[in-house]
Amino acid sequence: MIRYVGTRLGQGLLTVFLTVSTVFVLIRLAPGDPAVAYAGPLATNEQLAAVREQFGLDDPLPQQYLLFLQQLFTGNLGLSYSFQASALDVVLERLPYTLTLATSAILLAAVVSVPLGVWMSRRTDTRSETGVNVVAIAGQSMPDFWTGILLLSAFAVVIPIFPASGFATWGGLVLPTITVAILQVALISRLVRREMASAFAAPYLTVARSRGVSERVLTWRYAMGNSAIPVFTALGTRFAAMLNGVVVVEVVFGWPGVGSLIVRALETRDYPLIQATVLVTSLLAVGVQLLIDLAYPLLDPRVRLGKASAA
Amino acid sequence: MTTTTTPSSTGDRPSAVTPRLRARSEAHRRASAARAKMWVGAICALVVVLPILLAQVLPLPDPDAQDLGDRLAAPLSGGHLFGTDQLGRDLLSRVLHGGQVSLAIGVLAVLVSGAIGVVLGSVAGFYGRWVDTIVSRLLEAQMSLPLLMMLLLVVALFGPSIPVITFVIAIAQWPEVARLTRSLVLVEREKPYVAAARTLGLRKVVVLLRHVVPNVLKQATLVVLLLLAQAVLLESALSFLGAGPQRPFATWGRIISDGQDYVTTAWWMVTLPGLFIVLLVVGVNLLGDALRDRPRRSRASRLRSLLGRGGTDRLDRDAKGARA
Numbered sequence A: 001m002i003r004y005v006g007t008r009l010g011q012g013l014l015t016v017f018l019t020v021s022t023v024f025v026l027i028r029l030a031p032g033d034p035a036v037a038y039a040g041p042l043a044t045n046e047q048l049a050a051v052r053e054q055f056g057l058d059d060p061l062p063q064q065y066l067l068f069l070q071q072l073f074t075g076n077l078g079l080s081y082s083f084q085a086s087a088l089d090v091v092l093e094r095l096p097y098t099l100t101l102a103t104s105a106i107l108l109a110a111v112v113s114v115p116l117g118v119w120m121s122r123r124t125d126t127r128s129e130t131g132v133n134v135v136a137i138a139g140q141s142m143p144d145f146w147t148g149i150l151l152l153s154a155f156a157v158v159i160p161i162f163p164a165s166g167f168a169t170w171g172g173l174v175l176p177t178i179t180v181a182i183l184q185v186a187l188i189s190r191l192v193r194r195e196m197a198s199a200f201a202a203p204y205l206t207v208a209r210s211r212g213v214s215e216r217v218l219t220w221r222y223a224m225g226n227s228a229i230p231v232f233t234a235l236g237t238r239f240a241a242m243l244n245g246v247v248v249v250e251v252v253f254g255w256p257g258v259g260s261l262i263v264r265a266l267e268t269r270d271y272p273l274i275q276a277t278v279l280v281t282s283l284l285a286v287g288v289q290l291l292i293d294l295a296y297p298l299l300d301p302r303v304r305l306g307k308a309s310a311a
Numbered sequence B: 001m002t003t004t005t006t007p008s009s010t011g012d013r014p015s016a017v018t019p020r021l022r023a024r025s026e027a028h029r030r031a032s033a034a035r036a037k038m039w040v041g042a043i044c045a046l047v048v049v050l051p052i053l054l055a056q057v058l059p060l061p062d063p064d065a066q067d068l069g070d071r072l073a074a075p076l077s078g079g080h081l082f083g084t085d086q087l088g089r090d091l092l093s094r095v096l097h098g099g100q101v102s103l104a105i106g107v108l109a110v111l112v113s114g115a116i117g118v119v120l121g122s123v124a125g126f127y128g129r130w131v132d133t134i135v136s137r138l139l140e141a142q143m144s145l146p147l148l149m150m151l152l153l154v155v156a157l158f159g160p161s162i163p164v165i166t167f168v169i170a171i172a173q174w175p176e177v178a179r180l181t182r183s184l185v186l187v188e189r190e191k192p193y194v195a196a197a198r199t200l201g202l203r204k205v206v207v208l209l210r211h212v213v214p215n216v217l218k219q220a221t222l223v224v225l226l227l228l229a230q231a232v233l234l235e236s237a238l239s240f241l242g243a244g245p246q247r248p249f250a251t252w253g254r255i256i257s258d259g260q261d262y263v264t265t266a267w268w269m270v271t272l273p274g275l276f277i278v279l280l281v282v283g284v285n286l287l288g289d290a291l292r293d294r295p296r297r298s299r300a301s302r303l304r305s306l307l308g309r310g311g312t313d314r315l316d317r318d319a320k321g322a323r324a
Helices: A002-029 A034-039 A045-055 A061-074 A087-122 A127-141 A144-158 A170-200 A203-210 A215-243 A247-253 A258-267 A271-299 B019-024 B026-053 B091-127 B129-144 B147-158 B162-188 B192-199 B204-221 B224-240 B252-262 B268-293 B296-307 B313-323
Strands: none
Touching: A002 A061, A002 A271, A002 B129, A002 B147, A034 A045, A087 A127, A087 A170, A087 A215, A087 A247, A087 A258, A087 A271, A127 A170, A127 B026, A127 B268, A144 A170, A144 A247, A144 B224, A144 B252, A144 B268, A170 A215, A170 A247, A203 A215, A215 A271, A247 A258, A247 B147, A258 A271, A258 B147, A271 B147, B019 B026, B026 B091, B026 B268, B091 B129, B091 B162, B091 B204, B091 B224, B091 B252, B091 B268, B129 B162, B147 B162, B147 B224, B162 B204, B162 B224, B192 B204, B224 B252, B224 B268, B252 B268
């Protein structure tokens, strides 16, 4: 168990390290000069050179990378150019907002999609189920920025129930959460349906039914028990993906999270900020993935960590 | 048990199975649900795709022709079916011409990602060992990457030209094809015919290319439609964030992003292009879903009854190939 966690942690950290290094190289290959973005279009060449020297951008790339590694292991990722503050602090300040949005969206998605999927699996291919299925497919086909703008104009502008942007009150959380959750509900309810339907078709279920086990127990204990792992994995993976910033929705709602931060950082070529964001979010994503795997034995006692993990 | 011979509603054979019972059977229900999905999907997709393909032929104003006297005209007014935008450009024309770009990117991206995915997936599944390790690690690494962020980064790096965006979307999508192909090949390579072909002296590459890949390709291509739907959504998200094809192309994402500022005064600028995307993506998704869910045999047997003669295996295969 401890060995398993150790190995997984090592692999995860390696992935994070490679990701961060790739990003380091990529952003420096990219056209666009952070000095220009920082000093403005009217800056003279001398000013630009001064800015580059101040940020260490005129050093050779390997030297910059060594400095970056040093910073990485001391936990100080340098100053953000545009915020003039520690890049890591800027990211950590934004992180709770993304965490709040991701958590509420995944909770809403789970609460809606699991019962919905179970209902669908109980009556596969009837007319009403096909109808719901089509609606779910539609939900999965809507661009989130579009639903976001529509919800925003309907419930913040035309009927002003919720604030239009930012996170001043808890009401501000409602519309972004719904926007994010629509896609998740569509995807996960269809997954639940698929998993449950195949569980219902399995022979052990017929045997249990013939023994007189009630439909309710059949559904929730037998079929659900055997569908729990894939459903839980999907929820967890989706959550991990959201921690990388729900970029589009955050931009639409002016949500002060990591996603809108990265868009701004990319625009201004704020190298330290981009690196800090990538580091924090990929660390979190790896951590969540590990937690998901650690939860498997709780959901299914047959799972032994470390042995089946290769499968 | 005594069998009551019901009056023959099902021909001359006595049977307790009435047509009504049969209609409620699971296989029948599944088939008809799949058929319904397929029709709805095909209609939705065609409603969008046909006008897009015909955009040059249809009597539409130029998508970039500005008419500042006719700004933000409502739909159905002044000969503008979808109204006009903030510069007086005809919205329908912009949506249709933008659709050509979005569709082209989507189709190309799916072709590229399909090719990469099938090659890497089948090689990994067939050869196993270190090849498999490399490909599987790549798949995992990509899963843990912040996807949209990386896409934005790469577009910032190489510039938002159409080839770059196509490539970026393809890179985002190949894991799905690769994973599916790999798992199919893993099953396929254990089958006796592979061993037989090897015993006959065929080299591994030949077995893979001539026998294994053709056998899994049909199933692997079923995801293509679902990928196309995703590609269109991804492209519109990129354009919305300003990382899509640049002007003069009017892509769907940017039309919506432009309309965002006018959403209270000109609802159509956001709503109508969005509906177009939804209709297309729903249609493609439904089609893909129906093709995947469809009972295998029905396609061939329906064709056979259509042709009015017994089908051979050959016919089955051709029929499947033609529809897939």
